[in-house]
Amino acid sequence: RLDGEDVVVLVGSPRDDVDESVAALVRSLAVGIPLVVLVLAGLVWVLVGRTLRPVEAIRAEVSEIGGGDLHRRVPAPGGDDEVARLARTMNTMLDRLEDASERQQAFVADASHELRSPLTRIRSELEVDLAHPEQADPVATGHSVLEEVAGLQALVDDLLVLARVDAGPDRARVAGAPVDLADVLIEEVHRLPAGGPPVATGEVGTGAVRGDRGQLARIVRNLLENAVRHARAEVVTGLTADGGVVTLTVVDDGPGIPADRADEVFERFVRLDDARARRDGGTGLGLAIARELAQRHGGRLELDPDRGPGAAFVLTLPAG
Template identity: 60%
Template sequence: MTPLRRLVPRTLAARITWVSALAVLVVLVLVGAGLVAGLRAALTEALDETLAAQASALEDRVAADGSLDGAALPDDDVVAEVRDATGAVLARVPAGAPALPDLSGGAVTVDLDGGPARLLTRPVDAGTLVVAASLKDVDESTAALVAGLAVAVPVATAALALLVRFAVGRALRPVERIRDRVARMSGSALGQRVPEPGTPLEVDRLARTMNAMLARVQAAAERQRQFVADASHELRSPLARMRTELEVDAAHPSTADPGATAASVLAETVGLQRLVDDLLLLARGDVGALAARRDLLDLDEVVAAAVARARVSGQEVDTGGVRPVQVRGDPDQLERAVGNLLDNAVRHARYRVTVGLQEQDGDAVLTVADDGPGVPADDRERVFERFTRLDAARSGRGGAGLGLAIARDVARRHGGTLVVETADGGGARFVLTLQVDGLPGADVGRGSPTATRSRVQRSVPVASVQESVDVDVPIRVAYDQWTQFESFPQFMGGVERITQIDDTHTHWITNIDGVKREFDAEITEQHPEERVAWTSTGGDAKHAGVVTFHRLDDTKTRVMIQIDWEPTGLVEKAGAALGFDDRQIKADAKRFKEFIESRGTETGAWRGDVSRPDQP
């Protein structure tokens, strides 16, 4: 710390006092200097007037008799001389006074034997009249004022400093009470508040702002504690059930059913993974790390995919009110939101779920209604809070209470809203409103992965993986190769043989993890240099796929692969839950790249254009 910084007071009150005293001292010194200078100028001016009057009287006397003899002077400090044209002194009053300097002009200050004096020169008939008067009285008066100011300025400065210190200390007393109260607060006593003094206004605003912040901190801490408690409960329950099943099997090996236990543990593991994914999604959203894409997509196809998954459970879903609507948004997040709404409706519906989608006033409005017990008016906001389930007994029915919270969070990230109201005839109706246009983002063409992603037949899949790969061949070569279904076994793992029955039908034989299946598939879309899509139509596998092609330059193509399927059996479900299928598709994409680049050309030519079923 420098010596200068050591002189600066550390407390706010001391600093204000120090600055105020210094400012007052400077002002008083400047004012005092002005007073001294003004007084001296006024006294000097008065002395000059006296000299002028005396010179006029003496001038009359010289004009009358040509001499200063007998002239009366007002003061002993006044000296007068008459000089001829050569400068010789003709007369001096008083006679024994010292000689005056030979100067011309008006009144000036000169140094005489008796000290500084003012001297005035005037021409007369006999020559020149010179009159001088001592500045002793002026100096004495000025010195007396300086002496008085030398005492008054420090005293006034000190008095003002004390007054400022007292006033500042009194004004900051509420701030000190606020500081003391905050210092004594702890994490377990966030309900305390700082005192609000009312005045001064600035401190009162500080106190009210501090209390508002403490209220937010308390609410956030309570939400965090509740979040941790609920998350712990949701994680502990499936872990406890898995431990119980394993302990029972270990205690009674003779009656244990390993297959049933494995299936039960797998189901619990999938539920745990879903819960962890939901928690991570919400956590990323809280810290602003969940950026939403702004792709153009068919919201009706997103709804169709969610409805297909809901119908797998046997739930009746009415989609008569669904109309084609396109929006800009993040496909993954919107699929999550719509899926959560459908899952919630299926969970609470008695017999039927009704889904509607239409465009209203420039917005896409999705409604998901059920004929269940509905949501009481007092709980229509609480139901969107995390871990909120209206069944207070926690009977175990349903999920962890995060689905609706995630759905509303997704809606808000897309500039939309999500509310709940009473459905016709009872039950709950959730209304998701999204902007149809106006969101930033480039248009997505017909052959883009976003535009084609949900155009795979959606009556089948409950699992989906995607992968992309850049291949160093022209787009026509890459596209033609994917129309040669017979070549798939050369780069798709688990595919033993594909037979092309006709232009739009194939027969597949697969062997994945020792599970062998045969099924027929229909080529649903086949457009030159754009995409190829297929879906199973019969057999013991439910499967669909779409491949889109994107030209990077004349010799490079990006291939986007999406495979949807319904896993059956313990092995396939475990693979889907643990992400083995994602790794399989990545390996398939890598093998396709090696296959087509090593050949440099396709194994066969394009077989014809196949339009979508809903297009001419």
């Protein structure tokens, strides 16, 4: 108030400085924001590239691995992050693929050799008879060829069984209906050809298991045929059930199996006495098939070195 009257004081200032400051700020933001975005994008690109570099190395290595390069492995970075675990998983998968490829190649090579041998013998006999017809004995040649054909048929049957087993899921448990293993044992004993060593069914109790009856019969048949082939005078079998486990034993009184070769008898195409096995019709696949089928049923097939006097095979299966 001035002299009792209200006075209004107006203060003014030029806006040029304010406008210039706002314009400068806008210019700074217009330049700074894109620059910051570019810097952040560059940092993200570098960090992501560095993070994904091991993944790209894995992808590049896998893309170069062909059917014949399964021995190669992807680079595995250190640490325990997702990329390291991915690399280890890929290498584990490659290990399995390489093992499967090697087993397949060995199987094909062994099968080719086993099939070629009897065919060569058949061809040789026929060529000799054709070259010297005056000395040929058609009946003897016919019997010899029939024996070779029977051996070929047995080998092909075993190869088909192995092919079906290998085609299934790895170590998949075979599901099936309850099967009395005692009935299977008695049936397979009765199916053995006459003229061989007698098979004594010793202690035979109830042996209910679950699985495929045909495959279980194949296990028992292979064990019996192997025992009869090597027995001198007799074969003794036994079947017991105890503690949720069914145990089948097949014991022969033959020459037995050396302890240092106990695991070899379960390998494919292995014959400890090659000449005798071929003469007696062995394919070298029976025990391998039996063990594979036993494992598919959740069981085990082992050689018991403490029983005798010959070889003693013990089959254990979960009771069903």
